[in-house]
Amino acid sequence: MITQASGNLLDAQVDALVNTVNTVGVMGKGIALQFRRAYPAMYREYIKAAKAGDIRLGRMHVWTNDEALTGPRYIINFPTKGHWKARSRFTDIEAGLDDLAKVVRHLGITSIAIPPLGCGNGGLDWAQVRPLIERTFAALPDVDTRVYPPAGAPQAADMLNHTCRPRWTVGKAALVDLIARYGERTLDVSIIEVQKLMYFLQEAGELLRLDYQKGRYGPYADNLQKVLQAVEGHFLTGYGDGSRPVASAEPIAPLPDAPAQAADFLVDHPDTLTRSQRVLGLASGYESPYAMELLSTVHWVATHESRPVTTPDAAASAVAAWSPRKATLFTPAHAHAAWDHLAEHGWLHQQV
Incomplete structure (x- = not known):
């Protein structure tokens, strides 16, 4: 039958x-x-x-x-x-x-x-x-x-999950800690925002070995997905099996007790906490998928292109040239504002 x-x-x-x-x-x-x-x-x-x-x-x-x-x-x-x-x-x-x-x-x-x-x-x-x-x-x-x-x-x-709970590492603890503290300022934390938080943490000097490349939604590290797979159902929830398109993906959220455990682990890593705080300072006022994509895209064209841009006008042009989607989504005024915000927080030309 x-x-x-x-x-x-x-x-x-x-x-x-x-x-x-x-x-x-x-x-x-x-x-x-x-x-x-x-x-x-x-x-x-x-x-x-x-x-x-x-x-x-x-x-x-x-x-x-x-x-x-x-x-x-x-x-x-x-x-x-x-x-x-x-x-x-x-x-x-x-x-x-x-x-x-x-x-x-x-x-x-x-x-x-x-x-x-x-x-x-x-x-x-x-x-x-x-x-x-x-x-x-x-x-x-x-x-x-x-x-x-x-x-x-x-x-x-x-989703069933019978895998062994992974051990805490500095990278996993920083991931959970950043998501938890950033999430206190916004309703949900999207996969786009998680990618950008970790992008800026690495740019701040944290050794994460994340391979960021130019992606549809700005800087994107495919190997971060493997980390999210490993911690799903143990420290975080929402990533699932990674099959949902970005537009319909669930928000990423820490599981109960995970933020406290991450914070306890990071007590012995004050430099990581300092870098995380710097990322959260940069993200202040930019707590949305749109804003974090804009901020990271402007930062990328100013620091990672073969010919990095050096002015807000050039940044706006480079963002528009990234893809037709970005040209429609991000106005020159928005790119200018993101440039000024990055400069004000010391993320342009002096990265760490």
Whole structure:
């Protein structure tokens, strides 16, 4: 029996859950990241198999949940693409479904939950993938097959997380502390604002090893996302699985007790606290995604371009040249005001 399901796939009460994976051992986003957090032991086995070359397109990787008293007995990793950056192909989904059917028969699975294979980051059309799944499981009428169409990720707080709590480091403590103190001034803290707070903290001299580049919303460090993944559900909440577009992403907020723990940790790191306070001083009056994007963009063109600008007029022109979006969004007057604010707080030409 095939039914269309809704809600959080990981909450399905079935014999087997299907997880979509690549063949190179990366579960960094979307439903794969949700599985990684919910079943850390499975993730470790998947990594070993990927390193051994045993994760292949068209072949299932099955992990048995030996400790399961309730919930799924099996997690079936379904390779939908080779490299995590690649697009999925229908031929690989078809071959994988054939092998999945064999696995279901062999293990005697009576109920299974299946996500939208190869859709989302894989780029395939659900209207074409769904018939492939239905055709495959029509031949298994005794299996309770629950198919989940694309519906977006569940709320961050509803995602299972059985990973070990990471240890505090200066960088993690500074991240939580900045978000907590900045958040006291504003209703919500967006992922854009988190990126900019850490950008300015690094610019203030904190050794964070964040690789900032020019992005759509100003300076952006992709490796900061990995830090947010690690602390999600332990120190912070809101990042979730990182799959939501920026415009619809949840706000990032510290979990109870995390700000106090971060503050206690930073007592022994007064230089970091001084830099954080300097960032908060700069952010005063600019507490919004729009304003922090503007401030960081103006700072970038004055400090990181191959030919840094040296006047507010040049900064306004450089901001407009960044992208058509910025040219429309940020007026010359706004760029001038941001330049003056940066200069007043000592962030231009004398960075630390």
